Amino acid sequence: MKTIKIAIFALMASTLLLSTSCKKEEPTTNGNGQVTINLKHLWGMGTDTFRLNTTYIHPMNGDTMTFSTYKYYVSNFKLKKSDGTWWVHPESYFLVDLSSNSSSLLDLGALPIGEYTELSYTLGVDSLRNVSGAQTGALSTMNNMFWSWNTGYIMIKAEGISPQSTTGNFAFHLGGFSGVNSTVATKTVDFSSNPLTIKKDKISEIHFNVNTAMTWCTSGSCAGTSSVMMPGAIGHQMATDFHNGFVFDYIVE
Amino acid sequence: MKYFFLSILVLTIISCKKKNDDDLAFQLIYPSYFPTPVYNFKNNELTKEKFELGRKLFYDGILSSDNSVSCGTCHSQVHGFADHNVNFSSGVNNLKGTRNSPAITNMIWSPAFMWDGGVNHIEVFSVAPITNPVEMNETMSNVISKLNNNSEYKNLFKIAYGIDNITDQAMLRALTIYMSMMVSCNSKYDKVRQGKVSFSTDEAEGYELFKQKCASCHSEPLFTNYQYKNNGLDSIYTDLGRGRITFNANDNGKFKVPSLRNVELTYPYMHDGRFWTLEQVLEHYNSGIKHSATLAPELASGLPMTADEKKKIIAFLKTLTDYTIISDFKFAPQ
Numbered sequence: 001m002k003t004i005k006i007a008i009f010a011l012m013a014s015t016l017l018l019s020t021s022c023k024k025e026e027p028t029t030n031g032n033g034q035v036t037i038n039l040k041h042l043w044g045m046g047t048d049t050f051r052l053n054t055t056y057i058h059p060m061n062g063d064t065m066t067f068s069t070y071k072y073y074v075s076n077f078k079l080k081k082s083d084g085t086w087w088v089h090p091e092s093y094f095l096v097d098l099s100s101n102s103s104s105l106l107d108l109g110a111l112p113i114g115e116y117t118e119l120s121y122t123l124g125v126d127s128l129r130n131v132s133g134a135q136t137g138a139l140s141t142m143n144n145m146f147w148s149w150n151t152g153y154i155m156i157k158a159e160g161i162s163p164q165s166t167t168g169n170f171a172f173h174l175g176g177f178s179g180v181n182s183t184v185a186t187k188t189v190d191f192s193s194n195p196l197t198i199k200k201d202k203i204s205e206i207h208f209n210v211n212t213a214m215t216w217c218t219s220g221s222c223a224g225t226s227s228v229m230m231p232g233a234i235g236h237q238m239a240t241d242f243h244n245g246f247v248f249d250y251i252v253e
Numbered sequence: 254m255k256y257f258f259l260s261i262l263v264l265t266i267i268s269c270k271k272k273n274d275d276d277l278a279f280q281l282i283y284p285s286y287f288p289t290p291v292y293n294f295k296n297n298e299l300t301k302e303k304f305e306l307g308r309k310l311f312y313d314g315i316l317s318s319d320n321s322v323s324c325g326t327c328h329s330q331v332h333g334f335a336d337h338n339v340n341f342s343s344g345v346n347n348l349k350g351t352r353n354s355p356a357i358t359n360m361i362w363s364p365a366f367m368w369d370g371g372v373n374h375i376e377v378f379s380v381a382p383i384t385n386p387v388e389m390n391e392t393m394s395n396v397i398s399k400l401n402n403n404s405e406y407k408n409l410f411k412i413a414y415g416i417d418n419i420t421d422q423a424m425l426r427a428l429t430i431y432m433s434m435m436v437s438c439n440s441k442y443d444k445v446r447q448g449k450v451s452f453s454t455d456e457a458e459g460y461e462l463f464k465q466k467c468a469s470c471h472s473e474p475l476f477t478n479y480q481y482k483n484n485g486l487d488s489i490y491t492d493l494g495r496g497r498i499t500f501n502a503n504d505n506g507k508f509k510v511p512s513l514r515n516v517e518l519t520y521p522y523m524h525d526g527r528f529w530t531l532e533q534v535l536e537h538y539n540s541g542i543k544h545s546a547t548l549a550p551e552l553a554s555g556l557p558m559t560a561d562e563k564k565k566i567i568a569f570l571k572t573l574t575d576y577t578i579i580s581d582f583k584f585a586p587q
Contacts, residue, residue: 133296133376134425141380141421142394148381150498151373181500232500 033113033198037077037106037121038205039096040249041070044213052098052160058213061221063164070212071097072156072242073125073138073145076186077108080118082195087111093125093138095145113200117192123243124155124184130177147175150230155183155239158215165226172215174239176231183231183239189248196251205252214245278583279304283436284443286474292361292375292433297426299433302413307431309409310424312586315399316379317345317389324382324428327354330584333515333575334358334435340526344388351492353526355511356519358437358578364479368508368524371498379428380421393421400424435584437514441572446474452572459569466538466556467566470510470549476573481507482549485542486523494524506547517574531570535563 041050044059055066074096077089089108097103129139130152145154154175162170177184189206198204219225219238228235279301281290297303311328314320327342328334336342336354343349352368366372372381382388383396400406400419410416414423444450452460463471472478481495483506490496496505508524522528528537538556542548558566578584 131373133374133429134422136420136422140393141377141425142392142397144392144394146377146380148372148377148384149367150371151377230500 031113031200032110033200034110034203035079035108035196035198036203036205037074037108038207039104039106039210040207041098041104041210041212044211050098050210050212056213058216058221060213060217063162063216063221063223065160065162065170065216065222067098067158067160069099069157069159071095071099071145072123073153074106074121074123074246075125075129076120076122077106078120079111079116079196080120082115082117086120087116091137093129095138095143097143111198113198116196116198117190119189119191119206119248120186122184122186123246124175124177124239125153126184126186127177129153147173147230152177152231156215156242158212162222162226165222167226170222170226172228172238173230174215174228174235174242176235181231181233181236183235185240185243187243187246191248191251194251197253199253202253207249207252209247209249211245211247215239215242217241279434281433281436282438284438284447284474286446287438288362288475290361290433291364292429294433297376297429299430300413302409303427303430304434306409306413307427307429308584308586310428311431315403316383316391316396318391318395319345321345322389324379325586327382327388328357331518331579332356333437333518333579335515335519338520340521344385345390348387348390350385350387352524353521356515357432358435358514358575359475359512360435361433362475365509369494369498370481370509375432376422376425376429379425397421397424435578437575437578439577440514440575442569443474443575445572453568455565455568456572459565459567460572462558462562462566463569466558469551471513476513477510480510482510483507483545483547484538485544485548485552485555486527486537488543488545490545492524503547506545513570514573515575515579517571518579531567532563535566539563 042048043050043056050056052067052070055064057064072095073093075093077092079087081087092108094106095103096106125139129135134141139153141148145157146152147154152175154173156174157172159169159171161168174183176182196204196206215238218241219234225234228238279299281299310316312323312325314323316323322345327336329337332338333356335356340353341349341351342354355368360366360375363375366375366378367381372378380393383391384393397419400410406419407417410419410423413427416423441450441452445452470478470480470482470484481504487506490506493505495507495509496502498504516522516531520529520531522531522534528534535558538552539558540555542552542555544553
């Protein structure tokens with residue numbers, strides 16, 4: 001008897017829930033679309049894709065720089081729905097490595113169809129994953145983006161040669177995830193004035209321009225600093241400049 | 254009289270009904286007066302298979318660039334898992350680092366690792382020696398590819414972690430499981446605490462002196478408070494210690510307070526292995542304290558001790574030797 005009562009109650013409750021949710025939402029809430037983050041790497045105000053093993057002149061400090069390594073972490077993608085709730089991309093860790101040309105396309109996979117007004121992402125790896133022990137995938141220590149002696153992920157690693165450097169080489173490993181010199185930053189892009197509509201079985205693209213020269217816009221010439229290997233004020237400044245060079249461009253639905 | 258109970262933490266799910274000795278050997282057992290470990294096994298449940306795999310890795314030169322150096326080279330069971338009584342252990346190509354290899358028992362209670370506390374998690378610890386040019390001089394990807402090319406390891410990782418492709422995460426976790434079992438808790442000191450035996454007169458007096466003079470830093474029951482202190486070794490620091498990690502001048506010259514368990518076996522002492530005997534260590538605290546900006550205030554006028562007091566403190570320190578852990582066959586290479 002008691003069980004029947006409970007069952008009836010549960011049935012009523014669920015129909016109630018179901019009917020209220022049906023009322024609020026638009027008729028087409030079923031199904032998934034897809035979204036990708038498309039990164040275009042540029043040097044300064046140039047329009048050509050930035051590439052490794054190509055010689056560039058820095059637009060501000062005039063240094064000649066040829067890069068052999070350019071890789072960085074971007075993580076924790078989230079999209080805000082027009083009802084104010086967030087869709088959170090699971091296990092959202094990407095290592096963008098310009099030595100492989102496919103890595104400028106970040107696939108966030110499937111997400112429910114509907115209208116989205118804001119994107120949130122983190123440049124670098126959030127502090128939780130920096131203190132949680134051994135990780136896999138993009139966060140594997142095999143990617144050489146991990147400081148073993150002062151635990152933490154490197155946010156960006158840029159290496160190469162420059163005649164302005166006293167050693168002829170430069171190596172910038174910018175990292176550190178806590179305190180005033182943290183190199184990790186969470187950013188948002190608000191496109192509520194022109195929302196992104198995820199459509200059933202369609203792939204939408206969110207495009208970013210990454211001005212790779214920005215990192216050196218405050219720190220100055222490699223003649224002064226050609227190597228950063230630990231957290232600190234210079235690393236923080238250069239990381240902030242890098243963050244400012246990572247800019248939303250447009251959406252393709 | 255107090256009664257002591259061993260708290261038995263069963264982290265393994267034992268499927269068979271009756272427990273035999275073998276099952277007991279692969280549970281984490283520590284006394285009730287120990288705190289809860291920092292490492293919680295949440296994503297890395299303790300099993301016999303992981304332990305045995307971790308042990309094999311710990312003693313295998315495959316983790317080093319020329320296959321000559323293993324973790325066991327610098328952390329030897331008979332010395333309480335510290336070095337073989339050298340101040341600086343030799344890594345690949347006989348290169349030497351600048352710090353003394355410490356005892357690595359009771360690591361799951363440590364909130365941070367290395368003399369300067371630079372490593373924040375036991376699972377990622379092993380990346381440091383493996384990739385250090387003066388220790389194992391390897392890359393993580395090369396170690397993992399060597400393991401993936403080894404059919405025995407492939408099989409063992411499959412059994413322990415259910416994976417076909419060996420990952421750095423699984424390797425690091427297996428080493429963690431092996432180290433997690435290195436619990437040193439069966440010294441005479443422990444037996445006294447458990448009411449099984451009693452101290453000699455010298456040991457008992459030494460214990461009282463130790464509590465007055467040393468226990469503010471070397472706190473019971475693990476004989477460290479895990480803080481960073483400058484115990485007056487130098488007035489000019491060649492090694493910045495904690496300051497190397499925090500970049501804060503107030504931390505220069507400070508080092509992690511080491512546990513004193515098995516201290517009789519782990520000489521030479523201090524981060525650079527400068528003292529070879531406990532007598533020298535006590536003489537340092539008695540008369541050798543060097544002043545500098547970050548010196549621990551309680552050491553400002555030294556810790557004056559008579560010859561008799563030093564002798565008694567040393568008698569007490571020797572009650573921290575745990576003959577069970579240094580002779581337990583389960584930790585030996587096999």
